[in-house]
Amino acid sequence: MQLFTTKKDLDSFLYPLRKGKSIGLVPTMGALHTGHLSLVKKSVAENHITVISIFVNPTQFNNQDDLEKYPKTLDADISLLSSVSDDLIVFAPSVSEIYAEEVASKAYDFEGLEKVMEGEFRQGHFEGVGTIVEKLFRLTMPNKAYFGEKDFQQLQIIKKLVEITQLPIEIIGCPILREPNGLAMSSRNERLTPSQRDTAAFIYSTLLEAKNKFGTKSAVSITDWVKDQFENHESLQLEYFKITDENNLQPVLEKEINTTYRAFIAVYAGDVRLIDNILL
Numbered sequence: 001m002q003l004f005t006t007k008k009d010l011d012s013f014l015y016p017l018r019k020g021k022s023i024g025l026v027p028t029m030g031a032l033h034t035g036h037l038s039l040v041k042k043s044v045a046e047n048h049i050t051v052i053s054i055f056v057n058p059t060q061f062n063n064q065d066d067l068e069k070y071p072k073t074l075d076a077d078i079s080l081l082s083s084v085s086d087d088l089i090v091f092a093p094s095v096s097e098i099y100a101e102e103v104a105s106k107a108y109d110f111e112g113l114e115k116v117m118e119g120e121f122r123q124g125h126f127e128g129v130g131t132i133v134e135k136l137f138r139l140t141m142p143n144k145a146y147f148g149e150k151d152f153q154q155l156q157i158i159k160k161l162v163e164i165t166q167l168p169i170e171i172i173g174c175p176i177l178r179e180p181n182g183l184a185m186s187s188r189n190e191r192l193t194p195s196q197r198d199t200a201a202f203i204y205s206t207l208l209e210a211k212n213k214f215g216t217k218s219a220v221s222i223t224d225w226v227k228d229q230f231e232n233h234e235s236l237q238l239e240y241f242k243i244t245d246e247n248n249l250q251p252v253l254e255k256e257i258n259t260t261y262r263a264f265i266a267v268y269a270g271d272v273r274l275i276d277n278i279l280l
């Protein structure tokens with residue numbers, strides 16, 4: 001395992017190594033779990049060199065409290081990564097290493113993908129994500145980069161980012177890994193109490209029921225049904241539930257079954273915000 005905290009050290013190490021070899025990049029914010037490891041394993045299987053970045057990127061947080069409470073577990077992350085391979089490269093820079101002059105986002109036009117759902121409820125989020133991911137791409141110049149479908153909207157935005165920047169990087173989407181009770185694995189799950197973790201299984205069971213209803217009920221009536229499920233729920237607050245076409249993230253209204261329709265949800269358990277999605 002090689003750990004670097006500066007761009008210069010990472011670059012000096014990668015530069016001679018990359019000749020004739022493929023590089024896979026797995027960007028993360030740390031507090032690693034089995035979901036992250038699935039991305040790392042896929043990269044290791046498909047590339048000669050795998051770089052994992054661990055950086056809690058301030059510019060993608062619209063909520064200071066969420067940023068401050070984001071779990072940071074670098075030592076545990078490194079030992080978890082060692083269980084996958086001794087041959088990994090970890091890049092864990094400081095905020096000042098990444099944002100030397102100003103902690104600010106670049107402006108992007110993601111053609112509306114950034115305006116709905118996560119973009120609507122986390123203002124500026126995708127400009128922050130685009131900014132850090134473009135920096136990581138330019139620094140490591142990977143052949144492939146791996147992103148989880150748990151953050152499906154982010155995955156679509158990153159595909160658009162590669163189009164905009166014309167960087168020759170293949171974006172690989174990876175399936176959502178779940179806890180045995182169905183809850184999507186997420187670093188923020190560490191902030192849930194055991195009872196909140198149990199209750200949060202309701203998010204995925206609701207998505208499964210919505211999927212069941214799709215085709216016989218309209219998207220509007222399913223959305224109303226989901227809202228009803230969360231209305232007055234003791235410990236979960238629905239922020240949004242949307243049925244969209246996964247390619248353009250535009251709302252779907254009719255009953256018609258289409259292979260690219262997907263339901264997206266964001267829910268608060270206390271002050272912890274959880275997201276999930278399912279292909280309908």
Ligand SMILES: Nc1ncnc2c1ncn2[C@@H]1O[C@H](COP(=O)(O)OP(=O)(O)OP(=O)(O)O)[C@@H](O)[C@H]1O
Nearest residue numbers: 028029030035147148150151176177185186187188
């Ligand atoms: N359960 C999961 N299954 C597959 N990929 C995942 C899962 N959880 C996270 N990922 C992916 O890992 C990458 C890094 O995500 P990140 O570090 O933000 O962790 P996270 O678990 O999504 O945390 P949080 O949602 O709390 O920020 C992203 O591409 C994300 O989609």
Ligand SMILES: CC(C)(CO)[C@@H](O)C(=O)[O-]
Nearest residue numbers: 027028029057129132151
């Ligand atoms: C892609 C990412 C590492 C950028 O900070 C983050 O948004 C994440 O972990 O999904």
Ligand code: BAL
Nearest residue numbers: 029060061125151154
């Ligand atoms: N996993 C997405 C990163 C974020 O919530 O900011």
